[in-house]
Amino acid sequence: MxxxxxxxxxxxxxxxxxxxxxxxxxxxxxxxxxxxxxxxxxxxxxxxxxxxxxxxxxxxxxxxxxxxxxxxxxxxxxxxxxxxxxxxAEALLQLSTETVPGAKSGVFIAQAGAAIENIQDLIESIDLEKLRSAAKTLATARKVVLFGTSSGLAVAQYFACMGRLAFDNWRVAGADGSLWATSLTDIGPGDAVFLVSIRPYGNLPVRAAQAARDAGAEVIAITDDLASPYVSIASECFIVGTESPQFFPSHIAALALIEGLMGMIVRRGGNKAAERIQQAESSAHSIGEYWVN
Amino acid sequence: MxxxxxxxxxxxxxxxxxxxxxxxxxxxxxxxxxxxxxxxxxxxxxxxxxxxxxxxxxxxxxxxxxxxxxxxxxxxxxxxxxxxxxxxAEALLQLSTETVPGAKSGVFIAQAGAAIENIQDLIESIDLEKLRSAAKTLATARKVVLFGTSSGLAVAQYFACMGRLAFDNWRVAGADGSLWATSLTDIGPGDAVFLVSIRPYGNLPVRAAQAARDAGAEVIAITDDLASPYVSIASECFIVGTESPQFFPSHIAALALIEGLMGMIVRRGGNKAAERIQQAESSAHSIGEYWVN
DNA sequence: TTCATATTGAAACATGTGTTTCAATTTAAT
DNA sequence: ATTAAATTGAAACACATGTTTCAATATGAA
CATH class of the missing domain: 1.10.10.10 (Winged helix-like DNA-binding domain superfamily/Winged helix DNA-binding domain)
Structure with missing residues (x-):
């Protein structure tokens, strides 16, 4: 054809x-x-x-x-x-069964289909009360530190991108050359720590989360399994689906959770957050950071 | 209706x-x-x-x-x-909206619902031929450089996380302290550049993409609008929906596209990619990078 | 057979189609 | 400020559209 x-x-x-x-x-x-x-x-x-x-x-x-x-x-x-x-339709049917090495474009569709299912599961299973509580914690914390390893780090950085627009107290541990330890040493009650960790779980974040918890900070975690170490460490732990026909776990549901959470946080933040966003945007424009026309 | x-x-x-x-x-x-x-x-x-x-x-x-x-x-x-x-999808949304009462819950549900719709649109409108072509370019390139700004950078890093498991020639520009220029100077025909850019478009990536294109490299871009500068710069340009009830554009569809693309790339890579992935995983285990038990 | 009725397609019809013309207006260059 | 070029929509245009007419044909009843 x-x-x-x-x-x-x-x-x-x-x-x-x-x-x-x-x-x-x-x-x-x-x-x-x-x-x-x-x-x-x-x-x-x-x-x-x-x-x-x-x-x-x-x-x-x-x-x-x-x-x-x-x-x-x-x-x-x-x-x-x-x-x-x-x-x-065909790809979704074959999703559960083993994928054939025959390799056609069904791979893409199966992946996207799995993504939709993961988000649907998220919607159905999410505890809105817990979500509201997490939004409040992040919006009112004295300081928010985000971290993660490999893919989890990338997702955390995405969250931080949006968070920094609304708040000036969000930091990604390990970014801008600082060591994790530096970002975490002066953390204590009133502060919040946020992390995303999907299997296989990195070693460092587990210990860092534990340390933050011991220091009295709130720990909000997104992970993918009940057996994850964060289930017991975090004060607020969300479990998202990562089903995927590929070798790697899908982070789509985690991202959906983060975007939804961000929405609720900004809602809470009210005018102050909105103003900061507008301000950040206009200053970015004035220094010509953005491409125009 | x-x-x-x-x-x-x-x-x-x-x-x-x-x-x-x-x-x-x-x-x-x-x-x-x-x-x-x-x-x-x-x-x-x-x-x-x-x-x-x-x-x-x-x-x-x-x-x-x-x-x-x-x-x-x-x-x-x-x-x-x-x-x-x-x-x-809509019916499922309706269902979960009914089962869960509460005023603020709407924000989250709306966000997740928009995410599903964006992926839906992606599946319906994606050009599989173009996707296959992009997968081939990335799988066979001599060198792959990824970049982006703010949120786009985070998404690119996510892609790089997975890509580095399968290939040893993927680099994120600006990561590990190197300047963009350093990563892009020795780029030419046979190399590939990948970037994600959602409005507002950063200035630097536009120029960098242009430079890479001029140097003869393949430029694969994910963006959000026909009016985006990358539409004319990139050799392979994908447009994804970013509808969102919030102030920020949703990157869910971009991520779904990336995960699907990654699946196709690994498929192409065959045993060599699969071996590298297994090898990376086992070596990470042996040096105790992963948390166990 | 004969007649009445129903079915069918060629041609004519009014109307709406995509296109072109052209004058008004905007935009860019000098 | 002046000029030239590009953009735009109203009106006019040639033509194709869906419909109707009507004569040719088929069908069935007496």
Missing amino acids: QVSRSIQDTIMARFDGLSPKLRRAAEFVVEHPDEVATRTLRQVAKAANLAPPTLSRLARALDCETYEDLREICRGELKRRNRILADK | QVSRSIQDTIMARFDGLSPKLRRAAEFVVEHPDEVATRTLRQVAKAANLAPPTLSRLARALDCETYEDLREICRGELKRRNRILADK
């Missing part, structure tokens, strides 16, 4: 050279390829609040002979998506 | 009372609802070897005001087939 280019690629190839209206049209087409495939030009134009000629011109700007060609690409997109859904 | 009757039901209801030609038309419509939804009456007529008025009359015979109504039913059929999974 001949594989037609996706509209995404078709549009991405020419997007930067498009005029404002044509961009709006292009955006509408990528977001609603089904409408383009099934409705008429004028109907699509009305739905997108655009003049009919704009769509006609868009087709030309995308190297199509005519609008009908663009529509044909959208038709292909619909068919492809149906095919992918079929693949997904 | 009101559910339109399926074409099967619509046609079965009146099939017995149809004349020979109308039956043939009806059969064609049930077998090719997509053609009816996307092509014109005359095109469908030709494809089915029927006179145009036959289809027009079929619509009337099926209690439709006009042929357009019949076409609308077929459109609904297509949408339904595409939306089954999304509906399922």
